[in-house]
Amino acid sequence: MQKNKYQKSIFILFSMMFVCFIGSLLIGKVNIFPSLFDSKSNEMAFIILSEIRLPRTLLALLVGASLGLSGAILQGFLRNPLAESGIVGISSGAALGSVLCISLGVSAHFSFLIPLFGMAGATITAGFLYIILKKYFNVYTVILVGIAINSLASSLTSVILNISKNPYSALEIIFWLLGSLEGRTMDHVILCLPFIIVGWGILWHTRQGLDALSLGEETAQSLGYSVKNTYQKIIVGVALCIGASVAVSGIIGFVGLVVPHILRLWVGQKPSNLLVPSMLGGGIIVLSSDIITRLPLWDTELKLGVVTSLIGAPFFIHLIFKYRKKYAGI
Amino acid sequence: MARFLLFNLLIISNFSLAKIASFDLCADQWLLSFAEPGQVAFLTPLSQDPSVSYFHSKAKNYRIQSPNIETLLSENVTVVLATNYINKSVQHLLEKQGIKVIVIPPIKNLNQLLFWANRIKKITLSKSEIILKLQSVKEDTPPTETALYIGIGGSSPGTETLVDQAINLAGFRNINTSKGWRYMGIESIITQNPDYIFTTGVGTKNYAFVNHPAYDKLTKSTIMPIAQNHTVCACPQSFVDFIKVLKNAKK
């Protein structure tokens, strides 16, 4: 009975993702329908599809799936429905790296420097976290250190913004921080794909540990799952997939928090059952938000991170009120 | 009549003795166009930043100071030149202290630019011939080629912008026909396929933006980076030079 429900939810989510995927290829500032079947201009339509829309569609899926997965993993690990990848400070670390790159002005000569700096930022943050937690490990320390690192990295980002002499580089930093997939190319996909896949692999390995942790740390330990070991895997996995995601897209908020929540109501609360649905759900939300930014309705480019939060926050409030009794019990 | 002349003279001489301070980057550009270093109390630090200040090298001959109320008062400044970025309450405070604040509004066309050039020239008693140059700027040929300018933040100028007028005066037809600045996006740009794409310089995000592989495959646009300091502020000299750069691109 539960098995069917799980498979059914995966099937539905996958279909939704597929619809979004097709929608994302077909919707944009330019209507390519007429030229798609016109032999004279279908080259242009094809290039718009393959060079502009396909890369950002793939990136939206990769980034969304990473955010959803890390959110589900961290909520499962901390057994706290408020957790998301932001709580471990890695996304802020990645953002700090990229912002540093923009402010140094080196990004212009080699556009891949921004994601590379972002990944470096994520690596340094994760390394720092890893060393601290290797020495002093318990779950509260994990949360507190994560929050502290998160705010340290954000305040350093603010410092860079603050001391940037030139208002236009400050503007560029702010726009970057809002998150966007505009103008990304297949090279960006190739750049982040290996890190994201390896990150997913490592995170996937923690699923049994997360299930064991539902019965508390002691039981998990007695079942042969070390909490510390699980967390070390989580740090490495999140650093890889979130570091690479933030590095190419900027900060995209609320997805990691909201997606596992919504899906928990649907596929049940078992942490390992939430992982694949959360990946699909994250992909769906980021991709559909990206489609919204591209609708020919607005004159400016809406930023992706703005749209996800704008949709996510009210929805989240709705969920909290609808299920407040259930949450109070957790 | 004589009285009126005398009065005018008084004001003018008053200004010539005046210590004028700049309140922001664009006011810097106006002072750098018309005022001698001796007339200027100080310019803002951004005036020396080559990425945004058109007269950045000239600015090295002037005193630099962060513009805030305290420095303005302590330096015995009598006139503050600002563009409309100035905070209204700051303006009132300065005026209360007897400091004259001249606020230049956003300039949307050549006529407004000429009007303000004349005014600042009068205030500074400048002998600059830039106004003659401005007056001589004429549309040379009816536009045959299309162009798009991509400015800071990825936005492009449309009608009722000074940059749009520069593009027209240089003999191009701007493909952005909407009013004001607007974000075009890669897809609209490559489908409209302008003959020329002018972007802010190599050192900015836009340059990477127009290097998207889709451009190479689809457009035959000539992509020309132009230092963004041409268009950050409306000022006569950078306007004239910007048109010149655009015209040169045709060759």
Add this chain to the structure above:
Amino acid sequence: MLEFKNIKMTFDHNSVLENISGEFTPGKFIAVTGKNGSGKTTLIRILAGLQKPTAGQVYFYNKNVFDISVKRLAELRSYIPSNSLCHWDLYIEDIIKLGLLKSKESKAEKHLKVHNILSDLGLVEFKGREINTLSSGEKAMVYLARALISNPDYIFGDEILSNLHQDNQHKIMRYLKALAAKGKAVILITHNMDMAKEYCDSIYNLDSGQSLNTLHCRYGQFGNTVIYRK
């Protein structure tokens, strides 16, 4: 056989356990009692291999507990902490299956085992229900089922009777006694002396009254630890 020698544990210079030795043999139902803070939980955590003692060794079948692989150890013993709870509202089958996480059995085998343990404990009617829909006594039975499904030789329970109705306490104790009779070793921390006397083979008292250092014998000595024997 579970042997422990000269177990010593200090937390921040406070000595909790000092030179505790003994052995538990399969087929026995053992109660561990003592006042709050006497180190009961610490002791059985050490015995279950969940915590490294400051000094001393624990051997399962002559092998040091820390040299046994986690997988093997998970098969060898299970541990039910005090105040067992489930952070998520899981189906009870899923909870019980957690006891088999390290096992490589097929899904069908696991499913069958879950069914068997549920019927053993008389919990079949709860199949398909979520844990939060059960009463605390029923939950305790589910957590016990989770610990038993891997069929371990040693079962450690930390105050699993607390907050339960008398009937449920008796039900659990009867079941544990039957398990011991089948050759398992059951080690249970409890405050409930009456229950311990009624069902257990021996009672160990780790009393902190006068000193934390030794195991006191109240009803006579067996070896140097056992204080009560039916």
